[in-house]
Amino acid sequence: MDYQPLWLTLKLALATTGCLLLVGIPIAAGLAKNKSKFKPFLEAVISLPLVLPPSVLGFYLLLAFSPNNGLGKFLESAFNLRLVFSFPGLVISSVIYSLPFMVHPVQAGLEALPRSLREASQTLGKSSWQTFTQVLLPNIKPALLTGTILTFAHTLGEFGLVLMIGGNIPGVTKVASIAIYDEVESLNFSEAHRYAAILLVISFVILLTVYFTNKRLSKQKLPI
Amino acid sequence: MIRISIRKKLHLAGGKGELNIDAELSDFSFTALYGPSGAGKTTLLRIIAGLLQPEQGIIEVNGQTWLNTAKKINLPSQKRNIGFVFQDYALFPNMTVQENLLYALPPKAERSKIKSLLTTMGLQNLAQQKPELLSGGQKQRVALARALVRQPQILLLDEPLSALDNTNRIQLQNELQNIHQQHQLTTLLVSHHVPEIFKLAGWVIQIDAGQLIKTGTPNEVFGIHTHHEGIALTGEVVTLLLGNIEVLTAYGLISIKPSAQTVGLAIGDKVTIHAADLSLVKLS
Numbered sequence: 290m291d292y293q294p295l296w297l298t299l300k301l302a303l304a305t306t307g308c309l310l311l312v313g314i315p316i317a318a319g320l321a322k323n324k325s326k327f328k329p330f331l332e333a334v335i336s337l338p339l340v341l342p343p344s345v346l347g348f349y350l351l352l353a354f355s356p357n358n359g360l361g362k363f364l365e366s367a368f369n370l371r372l373v374f375s376f377p378g379l380v381i382s383s384v385i386y387s388l389p390f391m392v393h394p395v396q397a398g399l400e401a402l403p404r405s406l407r408e409a410s411q412t413l414g415k416s417s418w419q420t421f422t423q424v425l426l427p428n429i430k431p432a433l434l435t436g437t438i439l440t441f442a443h444t445l446g447e448f449g450l451v452l453m454i455g456g457n458i459p460g461v462t463k464v465a466s467i468a469i470y471d472e473v474e475s476l477n478f479s480e481a482h483r484y485a486a487i488l489l490v491i492s493f494v495i496l497l498t499v500y501f502t503n504k505r506l507s508k509q510k511l512p513i
Numbered sequence: 514m515i516r517i518s519i520r521k522k523l524h525l526a527g528g529k530g531e532l533n534i535d536a537e538l539s540d541f542s543f544t545a546l547y548g549p550s551g552a553g554k555t556t557l558l559r560i561i562a563g564l565l566q567p568e569q570g571i572i573e574v575n576g577q578t579w580l581n582t583a584k585k586i587n588l589p590s591q592k593r594n595i596g597f598v599f600q601d602y603a604l605f606p607n608m609t610v611q612e613n614l615l616y617a618l619p620p621k622a623e624r625s626k627i628k629s630l631l632t633t634m635g636l637q638n639l640a641q642q643k644p645e646l647l648s649g650g651q652k653q654r655v656a657l658a659r660a661l662v663r664q665p666q667i668l669l670l671d672e673p674l675s676a677l678d679n680t681n682r683i684q685l686q687n688e689l690q691n692i693h694q695q696h697q698l699t700t701l702l703v704s705h706h707v708p709e710i711f712k713l714a715g716w717v718i719q720i721d722a723g724q725l726i727k728t729g730t731p732n733e734v735f736g737i738h739t740h741h742e743g744i745a746l747t748g749e750v751v752t753l754l755l756g757n758i759e760v761l762t763a764y765g766l767i768s769i770k771p772s773a774q775t776v777g778l779a780i781g782d783k784v785t786i787h788a789a790d791l792s793l794v795k796l797s
Contacts, residue, residue: 405603408564411590412597413617414663423616427607 294468305383313391321399347453398432521567532723545714563590596660604644617662650681
């Protein structure tokens with residue numbers, strides 16, 4: 290059995306989760322603090338990947354990344370970077386696709402904290418950054434864990450988007466879900482079975498970990 | 514000397530209103546902010562702390578301007594040297610008691626200060642505990658100790674004792690009194706508990722629906738004062754029985770026989786008892 294698609298899936302999930310921790314937490318913090326009338330608009334944009342068929346998102350991203358169009362052309366001429374059918378392209382698309390899975394739990398966690406915690410830190414002379422990193426974030430650990438693990442698990446299961454943006458290049462963009470499709474197409478059911486079973490077990494174990502850990506960390510339900 | 518002059522739109526229980534307060538607090542005074550729920554007491558405290566901004570206002574503390582909306586000056590909370598004790602204590606759940614205090618310590622300050630504060634507040638045995646394991650009275654002590662770490666100029670207390678039982682309440686009142694004297698603080702306490710105000714405060718600011726009603730010593734605000742019809746005593750109706758109306762005054766409960774004037778009174782009404790209502794009997 291070729292393990293490369295599984296490694297690639299793992300690499301993609303780790304890269305996506307890492308990027309989303311960097312991108313998703315500031316967005317969640319911004320939304321939790323935001324009281325403007327544009328907030329529902331921003332929330333709707335971030336939640337879009339939840340309801341949109343992955344092929345729709347994939348189609349638009351493909352157009353955007355294409356070297357024949359504006360953004361893709363600019364990236365290629367300025368940085369010699371081509372995102373279509375490449376691993377970095379997959380990571381960027383996955384980050385967009387899994388954004389709500391990180392933002393929603395973290396935003397809900399921050400919004401559930403009493404306002405007085407932030408204010409107390411302010412009256413003790415601490416900056417917004419100190420307040421955020423030393424008071425707010427440490428008190429939403431269950432939400433951070435949920436966001437991290439759900440993002441990871443969701444990326445493991447991507448198919449439509451990966452196919453649109455990455456295609457099926459072994460070692461570059463052929464992740465496990467694509468490999469299953471590939472094996473089924475060539476009527477190689479036993480190989481497909483192996484990939485499928487491994488993905489099933491990994492996903493189940495991950496979700497089980499979330500629920501067990503959250504039960505231990507706090508009695509709160511998953512904020513999604 | 515602390516000078517406060519504030520105008521801010523309020524959402525009151527009975528619709529929209531305005532907080533309209535001009536007041537002065539002298540140095541090292543202990544002032545109580547008294548009034549019914551929703552009168553704007555907490556709002557005023559939050560404005561002084563810099564957690565809320567009024568439409569118009571001036572706050573000057575010992576000659577330093579903290580807020581002047583006309584001159585567009587508004588010091589952030591971080592730069593106002595205050596200690597704020599929140600009604601829900603606002604202890605950081607991820608830190609132990611000692612860490613909560615250490616967090617408040619300014620970068621170059623002596624760590625030994627934390628130890629002495631823990632000792633004076635009777636918290637040394639709880640230093641390594643997380644806040645969730647503490648009782649209400651203990652949490653309150655930690656919140657107070659944490660507010661004192663920065664040696665504030667003003668201590669702002671938002672109904673800090675309202676959730677405590679009587680024993681704890683009295684004990685903490687005594688501690689507040691000691692802290693106020695030892696640390697030479699100007700203290701502003703939100704309270705609607707008249708006996709507590711009598712015990713702790715030297716000055717009372719009474720507000721209702723955002724408006725300043727009266728300022729003065731507790732005796733002047735709650736006690737016997739000269740009324741245009743003679744001597745009168747202010748209080749609040751606490752029970753209405755057929756035979757008697759009980760009024761809580763600064764001097765305890767006073768029972769009054771119902772009369773034509775008392776028809777329509779409800780529990781919670783503010784009333785004045787006139788000397789003419791009370792009968793006199795000569796002691797033999």
